[in-house]
Amino acid sequence: MSGAEVLLMVDDRPSSFTRHAVRELAGRLVLLRFADARDDLPEDYLRETGHLPAFWVREGATVAEEALRYRDWVAGLPVVPTRFCNPSEPRQAVAQRFAGLAGLPHLTERQVALVRDKAVMKTRFRELGLRTAEFTRVRSGTEIERFAARHGWPLVLKPVDSFACVDTYRLDGPGDLAGLDLTARDWMVEAYLGGTEWEVCAIVLGGTVLDAWPSAMPCRPLDIVDGAMNANISVGTGEGPPVDLRALVQTIVTGFGVDHGYLHMEFFLIDGEVYAGEIGVRLAGCEIPANHGHAYGFDVFGATLDVYLGQRPDLEYRERRCAGDLLLPLPGTGLVRRITSRDELLGMPGVIDAVLKTGAGDTVAARRASHNASGYVHVVGASVGEVESRMREVLDRFTIEVVAQEAHAVPT
Template structure:
């Protein structure tokens, strides 16, 4: 493919990847924004990307009409986009449908279901010969209790289209159902798996998995949303799981007919056996992709953009170490009174980069989600154990004080 091809990219929140693309693809990048995403696009980010053409999909308008309006608009650009990238998990269905109507490469409706509806996804895993946790769609507490009667407590309850552990719960008994509205969404329940949970990221071109990068998780996502350390560690050394990861991801990619893109997978290793968890065809959340770049010493975002532009990337690894992203706590909702500075973080052992998303006097809102954080630090080391130890030292030294607005404004 020619280097001159232009990419249309969904842009509904600032991220390291979208910021990289905005810097590196000037003249070859067009942004696709949705009207309801503006609250997630802060003014500084809008200024940062103001040099790029951006098409905004109107809220409430028909997809066909918006695609027609886009085609007319894109025809006036120096070079209209011929490639498409959607890094947004919750917008998969609407974004891929838009790309289809706009005549761009896209996931089909069936493929969107395979990577978004977790019950459909796990059924496909089983058709491909992979083990999964026992699971079932459910609509009531009684159905959940019957499932637990067959497979035992605890169980995991989640919406079929959840991500980042939003509205995902470990239920240890029927009492855990209190306060959960099962009528608002489509839900499923799974047997709780033991063993070790791993992640794997891959890039795909022309249906071929070019490489896979494993990540260790010091704590499970379901424990993270309840307060455990929030971190992922890319394993560039030989400490990864004893699994042929490329063959594993290739089986799924082939079985789902995925032509190109970034794949992010979670799986469990139990007594030497792999149990497939979930897969997404979009960049991994938090700073996991950046971890791979730090662990292997290569341009991970450039490689990702290459496959979305239809080009084979240069996977020239110059490093072999472990590198992780430690999400810094955001302990509550209210006003930030004080927080450890970036310079202090950079002075801690193994910390090579740090980003604070909030500062003193900012108003913050904590959420029960695996990406809830006040910022992050990239931590490197020679082994998983060394990185985890350094992360725990960072947490021990990091401070953030959040007070309720009422407490801050109350008269003295």
């Protein structure tokens, strides 16, 4: 990274990317935080970032009010942000509007709709000549059954603005409609696609896709939330899908009018044909970006910061292998009685890094989401198959015991 531009970055939860920015952008980073996300920022992380200027958006205040207050606040800093980065999927609408009111580069309201409202997104995909699953918005079980009569079961039901498979379900027949409440959010349904599901990440500068990196998924996200292995494998070798990924993403970048940033997309390959799934203009979830750094041997987070700072990144690759992140199970809610140590994980074949988010004695809460985990490991190998095999060995040897806290209550 080079240059002297200053970045305002949304910080609503700790991540490998935000921690990298904290380390690398000394004197050139200002944090944008939201009071309603205070519980997602642990005390040790707040201490770790306590030297950085941070503007807190208050609960209950309008975005316009807070942007005006920000302009007064930031004028008193020794450095004033000129660029903006939002790594948070659920904050897109409010964050991008805030950035616009603060006079910073941002996604327009239309662009936010394109990357957050999946029905709007898929409609635009089709306008750009891309195939998608059949889909429609729904408000009742009757409408779902009507769609199924035309396109068959199974179906996928999701909120139009969902992420990480939160509140996303596979419906195998009319019996799965019992108890559904479709009144609180905007919902859509789409035909379930077979074939192979892939991911691709890309970085963009000046409206041009600089490069695109494929990821294999041993298990689909919808299977992951129901207990399947939770992993992504960056394919730095020649095993990726037979698709011009840079051209695929460029079609969307041009059609969505995206100037710069990190993009993450899922797509399906069915009998040699690409079906566009979904795309986000923000960093991929879990540790997918870090996988690309390990697979290609370059500073992926530094390259990402560069494009958000308006600078051309160094994309000199020093490695060509497969590297994946395996999320470690979090089997329930309660008290962690014991868990495999980091040192034990690092001693397993192919494991080059391990992070535990919990330890013995901690209280944990499991969620039905694709990022639900007690930690993660990075695993490398010469092929997708070798990485997946090593991941399954890690899962076989990894142990976590979570017991309900009620079992430890002291009798009165």
